[in-house]
Amino acid sequence: MIKEKEYKKRRDHFAQKLQKNSVAVLCAAPQRVRSNDTEYPYRQDSNFYYLTGFKEDNAALVFVKKTTECKVYLFVQKKEPTLELWTGKRLGSKEAKKRFLVDNVYIISKLNPKTKEFLEGAKNLYYDFKAQNEKIEQLKTLSKNILEFKNAASIVEKMRLIKSSSEIALIKKALKITKEAHHKAMWASKQLSFEYELQAEIEYIFKKNGAYSDAYTSIVASGDNANTLHYVDNNKPLKSGELILIDAGCEYDYYSSDITRTIPVSGKFTKEQKELYQMVLDVEKKIISMIQPNILRSKLQSEAEKLLCKGMVKLGILQGDVKKLLKEKAHKKYFPHGIGHYMGLDVHDQNPYKDKKDKEISLKAGMILTIEPGIYLPQDDKKIPKKYRGIGIRIEDDILVTKDGYKNLSIDIKKEIKDIEVYSSL
Structure with a gap:
């Protein structure tokens, strides 16, 4: 089992690779439909997992780097008893704050408004160019002042070359x-x-x-x-x-x-x-x-x-x-x-x-x-x-x-x- 301190070390290393005045967004893999209303067994996106160890869908990891300091935020699905009755327990923001060594944890519905706030003054937006995720598409519409889009996946994948x-x-x-x-x-x-x-x-x-x-x-x-x-x-x-x-x-x-x-x-x-x-x-x-x-x-x-x-x-x-x-x-x-x-x-x-x-x-x-x-x-x-x-x-x-x-x-x-x-x- 990989400990949270190792995931924190990976996030710190990733943050060092970001340019100043940057925002990086990595999203959990979406659920995949098998047929009609049945889904494939869920499997987390490997890059997202590498930086978090988090196995739930409907989540995102955001890095905000203005100068040399970088803040890291995790967004997770809100705990909903009715939904959990059908699809299983969720960690929720309260427990996620206890578990993950990040600066703050928010519910996923706040991703767009919080990221819009984070993007103010940012010049670079990092995300996974291969990700087919509606959250990323929504975020790109918020990034009107961004001068350059960069591939976050290329940084993580290079980190993954050497195994701990x-x-x-x-x-x-x-x-x-x-x-x-x-x-x-x-x-x-x-x-x-x-x-x-x-x-x-x-x-x-x-x-x-x-x-x-x-x-x-x-x-x-x-x-x-x-x-x-x-x-x-x-x-x-x-x-x-x-x-x-x-x-x-x-x-x-x-x-x-x-x-x-x-x-x-x-x-x-x-x-x-x-x-x-x-x-x-x-x-x-x-x-x-x-x-x-x-x-x-x-x-x-x-x-x-x-x-x-x-x-x-x-x-x-x-x-x-x-x-x-x-x-x-x-x-x-x-x-x-x-x-x-x-x-x-x-x-x-x-x-x-x-x-x-x-x-x-x-x-x-x-x-x-x-x-x-x-x-x-x-x-x-x-x-x-x-x-x-x-x-x-x-x-x-x-x-x-x-x-x-x-x-x-x-x-x-x-x-x-x-x-x-x-x-x-x-």
Whole structure:
């Protein structure tokens, strides 16, 4: 659990980044309608949560910086017993004042009049340019004297690049739960009939252990389905002799895990499956070993592509000179995605990959990213040796960059061929 003092420290850091004579407004995520009068389970906006730890909707955080001093105000929904009867208890302004280390707390109905007051004499208005929120649109109409609009999200997202010890602890907790879920899948696959049954086993483990939300829609892709990168139908039969690509991770107290394992339905890899799997695993381990402060993600990407291309030539999936194939991007047909991404409050954290000069940001201690090489060989691709057609493999781990190199936070989730086969037979 992250303490209020840490959220206060984040708000102070954000305030330091604001120019003088500025107002910054960040809003809670709105409720999203699923159909008619039913809504999706609520999930707070990640940037708003990062600065507050507040999980309710209909809220806003306002920074008012005239000179060097910055005042911070939180706006929350008023407590209404009738509404709470239907949708649950609210913290309310009185309790929020006790909990949050801000200068004042107001009810949300005062957001417009108070912000109109705050905007007097202000020259800059910061808000999240991507936010689709009617409160922001209303505020923009009040800002007639504003000379410049600035993106508040870009400041917060840069702050989110480096994880604190408490954030790392939450991600480790998410991974501990995810480990149990993937190991259960290895054991259960041969006993089940459909992809969705395996998905249910995985997500049961998530919720049983207090991870009430999936970090993303689980991918349980057997056979040729694994060659659709974002396959989420999860409704096909599980067939003995095929592999299952399982990309599934939970979210624990808003922090994500993101793990992919590829396992045999029957518990045993065929010779051809072993050849492909070991190639991908060797690439993954090599790329992970390269991680250290100041290395560029583009270097990890290019090395992964080179190694996978060499492996494809060795197995007869591609023919020709490796350098020429890389130049022609022939390998991209079977490895079309990136080697990994930042991870944290979002499974795909929207942290900057480039600086203001459009120069790539190198890795720094405290960053967490995924490493996920793969190979995808469609059933209908006649250029591939027949024995490999219909196989898709991806192996993904979550890596913390340390001051001396890296730490694989998901190292305990089985991925060696012999370990998967042993675990499947338990």
